Amino acid sequence: SQELEQSPQSLIVQEGKNLTINCTSSKTLYGLYWYKQKYGEGLIFLMMLQKGGEEKSHEKITAKLDEKKQQSSLHITASQPSHAGIYLCGADRTGANNLFFGTGTRLTVIP
């Protein structure tokens, strides 16, 4: 079955530093979604990537999907305490109307 692996599992950075989170699939992705989850709260939609080589940005967060559509990265520039949380990548199975998720990356930003 298709799985999503995220790395690293946790990340601690100093405020102002850049960071990258990776999401790797065992099979070609149909669509890739990035969400942010604050502890004990819901998932906040960040970005959706569909095409190989696609890149999207929102404020200081940039997400990319590689040409083969098996790996995505999320890059945060000049991190802030407000970026802290758990970042989840999710994908949809071909022909299925549901999402499956990676294990998440816990980001801590130290002021």
Place this chain on the structure above:
Amino acid sequence: EPEVTQTPSHQVTQMGQEVILRCVPISNHLYFYWYRQILGQKVEFLVSFYNNEISEKSEIFDDQFSVERPDGSNFTLKIRSTKLEDSAMYFCASSWGQTYSNQPQHFGDGTRLSIL
């Protein structure tokens, strides 16, 4: 910005009892979903719902579970004869279109269900 709202935020129930979790999806959305997240584990799909019927369900969604859209705004998840292993955070989500047409799902803040 429109939101998915879930009530209650925390539900404590005795094992064996029935529980109903409630959700109000975003008003113009057509597809509705329930997911759950057991503490420390991945978010898992339970069921999707469209046009007043279940469109897909996972292996987790057995006869113990049911969903309903009792009126034009609410979407509920009922769990009968609750078990200790049903303790989890339950998330409701909605989308305008189907996931494989790349319509993002928007999630609520979840209901934390604790079974004693």
